[in-house]
Amino acid sequence: MTKESSPASDEGVIGVQSKPPHDHNKPKLSRISTKKVRTGCITCKKRRVKCDEAKPHCGNCLKSRGHCEGYAEQSKKPKSSGPLQIRWDSKQTPNQITRAASPLIQVKLDPDSLDFRDAKGLLYFQEFVDLVQGPWITAGSSSGLWDATLPQLARNNATLRHAAVGIGALSMWYRQSGRNTLRKLTMPVHSIAEGDAHYFYGVASYCHALKLLSQQASVQDGIFLSVLALCFETLRGNRKVALDHVNHGSALLLSMLTDQDASRHVAAFAPNPKPLLAKVADIFIHLVTQARFVFRATPGSGPSLPNFTKGLRDRKHTLESFIVLICQLSASSTVTHRIPTVFKSLDEFEEYCAQALRDRSTMGPVIIDIIRTSDILTSIDHNDIGAFWERLDGDYRIKEFIKASALEMQSLNAAFLPLFNQVMLSDTKTPEYLRAVHLRLQYLGVYAFENPTQYHNFEALHAQTPLFREYLSLAEVAFHITKRDIANPAQHLSLQSGLSWRLLLVALFCRDPLVRDHAILMLKDYPGEDGLWSTRALYTLAMRNRDLERMNAVEGTLKEQWQRLWRREYLFEHGGDRAIFCFLAKNEMTGEWELVEETAEVQEDSEAIWERRPLTASGRLLMEEMTVL
Template identity: 25%
Template sequence: MASTINTTLPPTLPADASGDAPRRKRRSGSKKRTGCSTCKARRIKCGEERPECHNCRRSGRVCTGYPPPPRSARPFEEVKIAPKPIVATGASVPPPNHQPVQLPPRRLAKLHRRTPPLLTPSTPDTAVMLYHPSMTLPFSDQEGQYFHLFREHTANELSGFFDSAFWTRSVLQECHSATAIRHAVVALGALYKTLEKSNESPPTSPYPDRDPGDSAMRHWEMAFKQYSNACNALVKAESAESTSNRTRLMASVLLACFDSFVGDHRQAIVQIQTGLGLLERLRAQRKRAFLSSSDEPVEEELTQMFTRLAIQAKSYDMAFHFPQPWVVRLTSNQAQDPESPASDSSSPISLSQGPIPDRFTSVMEARLAWDKLCERIFRFTETMFAHAQNGVMGVLPASLQQYGLSFKKDIEAWSDAFEHILASRTAPGVSSQEKAAIAVLKMFQVMGKILFLMTFSDSEMHFDKFTPYFKGIVDLALEVVGDEERRAAAKRCPDPSFCRHQQRCPPDIFGGHEYSARHIKPSFSADLGIVPPLYVVATKCREPHIRRQAIQLLRSSARREGMWDSELTARIGTWIAEVEEEDVSLFNGGYGNTIPTPGSSPIQMHSHPMAGGDSPCSQSHTEFGDSQWERSVSPSAVSSRASFSSARSSQQCRTIPIPEDKRVMVRAVEFDLRERSAVIQLGSRNLKTGTPDLKTRVTKITW
């Protein structure tokens, strides 16, 4: 268990003999070399905001951009690409075989007539043709390879579990006309190459045929060089009237993804704020020009992207409670002024939502409807918290429950319209990606319902009502990770007898079968997936078996989904479980407060006996406010016949409920994903801000 931070203040320094205060010594520290060129020339500290820093904007100077980090500045060769790669054991593992994309004979002959062949640099003797990214884009050979990687692989990875024409089509088209977009695309391609090289088994073994230029550090340096070029090109484009708002918004999306990829969540939030601010100004111009709401300043595709980025940033703030200015606001402070552009019913990111249909016709239709519903809920709670007088973190007064009834009905209507799609995910012809997308979307709906209903509760005990919901989230996540592991194992190790990946298997806590996910590679997605719902289960579910399942699934593979990191969330959930289960005898079998410690495998858990009917865990311990909100939460209400069959026959609880005086919530998390460290503060749920909290616990974790 991580040690608690010592918050004792240092004693006051005594005055010297003459009675004067002692002279303050100049604080020593390492010199920063990562600021913009303008601040360096002025010899002032740069805030490093992108694409132009705050000092330059305030002084009216032109921010000339950021140079790439010098090679001499790195203290060691380790590339801390996030998420942290899982290094396989065994030094005899050969490097992975990266096959170039081969063209059909007719396409190959046609391309050969147009241009000389492009050979693979690392295999000059094979003379294998690569697909040329474009005949018109001004790429060097190295940049062209990163662009090719982005188009063939990275774009699909960034889309996550959902197909996105933004990454696979719109961004690539914009590369032909926007220099900043070209550099950003190459930077993301180089980052993916860095992650791939960092995850080799073993990552730095000196093979005779290894190209010295094909190393993680080389790709890492190229990624930051191209990122710097993208920022510089965007700064220059800001002064050019020919630069379209579409290009500026698209650049904000790409730069935010890069910052999230490398673990700089603060800079990612700044990029999202920049894009939302531009959208708000465009909407204000539209209103002043008396244009109809259908005359959008940018296409719907970009609006959808910023809706999802805003949902990411808001969910991040709700989970970790960032201070200003790292909070994304969806409502304007001028909303009370009827003359202000933001006083209408629309927000800077999306228009009002129509009625939810009886049945969704596709997964994408359901996704768009859920995004808009989430955005409306966030704006509602943001407005209510601004006017609430109780000052309790994350809790609205019970008197406002009536205003939220329509959202509860909308969430349930969405679930009913999605039911047939959820049941059809195992049908023949459904692709693995679509199956995973359906499961993830249902996980978010269940999580959204839990968190919205608990917005009006000041007791952590009320989360026990949703134990069947938590079980449903874990079952769906296990389905997604299990399918992903089977596909990865079949691709990477078609013959299990020659598998050289990690042989240490996690203990069995999934009910009678061995579970491991040692073939899934570290991944990054610009879209949300399984990490946020599993984080909610790990921190809010007090049934220890389900909680440990969520933590193990988070640790099953290193993944970064937007700004959400699986290892960080797993360690936060682990520490909360340690604190809450301390000195509490949880199991009749005598397991006490044992919890998987950071960096180790989860503990061996005995399987609970299966019992028919509802689990005693699903019974409410207390009343949940207004009777209109009170509804029996049974497993059948959570899901369809196909999805949560295991929850219907849920495991009988053999645990003693954690008392309320032992339960805590996250009050704040300050972390640095690039350094892989975090300071976590826990406390009470029902105390006003500024009130002394006897439950306060602080710790620092590193990994």
């Protein structure tokens, strides 16, 4: 299998015809009449023989087989029933809710309690749990979804469990590969190295999960399997197939939430479905927004998310109106318009910060309306861009929202800083420390980056420089902790982090050249991958923009230089493997500044070579391709 191939397609299983990891038709052998071993090692349980229970490895196994797979973690039953946790399968109705143990107890697995037909399956599932409970994926993502909900669902659902085992096997392959980054990917075609067995076991298990879903289709399983498939394909570096899973998962969500029977579909999704649906939808909204910039092939060859795009059009929705619908679904009942004087916990601040981000979704339809009622998408006159920005900046709805939003963010900052500073005095090795850093980054991500009108105003961007500096400083702290605490590069996976994208925004728009260079260096050393972004592609684009800033500064006033930079546009084609950059460059023959388009193949170990090509949109904005969604 090459990087371009995949075990999955729109129809189910392609590319890899692997034998499923478990043969369910294999007759079971009769059990010998000895007392069942409950405390023995994994290997003895698998062989169904008596274990001498020597620690850390069974002596019988070492004598007879030369190795022992150790002991499964044993958890004592809690004295109290604990909080009510949701545990169900795809066929369970809301009336069939059962009381379950707390998440941290549930994911400590007993080989006898699950349908693991071999010790490897159990080992890989626990590796999956360790991965999704890791510090990076949980610190920057929806609270509870990764560290509790997904492991619980995968534990109790055969389709999702096989996908989880596949992810765990791939994570184990990374762990034993000696790699320190997700970026330098070379997937094995044949099992040559000893550790490659983990990879091929993972592919087989993943294919089996897709086969199970095709045999008994379920909307719930389809949505959650899309999330797990995104993890699998992102770990493999296959963003083209990841786009397919974003397409199908988001189309399923759209259908569920907008069909005539939407209320019935939502009620059948899960007990207390709205909070869970909102958390899952947050993942897809984040990735769909990225898909506006990342084309499966090239601009003009069709939308990257065809099913989702068609569904939006059929239902007379835009992406922005769908985001508003999701935000209404996820609105917190505990958040009031009155911000506390001081936040008492990180959980409390996270709810208010998330609500502030959701509030911004109401501006999306307004901005799209302004874009589509103007001539900006069809114009080839560079001066029309300035007129468009003036119209956007002067819209009374946007002006009122930005004014109210600025006051809200200032109040959030004042209420959070005492708690943040208190956590910063604690041990840097505690989970709360890293979480507080990420929450501060999320706050700055809204406050410093989410005002669309600032990106055409030189003075406004210059005034944001202290916030950009703080963002980079906090991001460096997060990187340092991650490198210290994470030995497995697979744990650098994230489907929801906006860090790398905001580093690119700093590298492009900050008016302090030293801060821009700082952001570029951080992109160069970025430890992981964020959803559909190729972080190396973001670095490649930032480096080319650095050259452009230097070329642009040779002529004109600061205002004229800045106005030329308004014409910059960028997209990524071939799943992010090639960057496209449009900008104004001086024609040395005529002395005029003309629009040019350059592309570069993204290189992992060397600097990219940029080449000019004919304009994709014949002088119009590439934004036209992005607003298809």
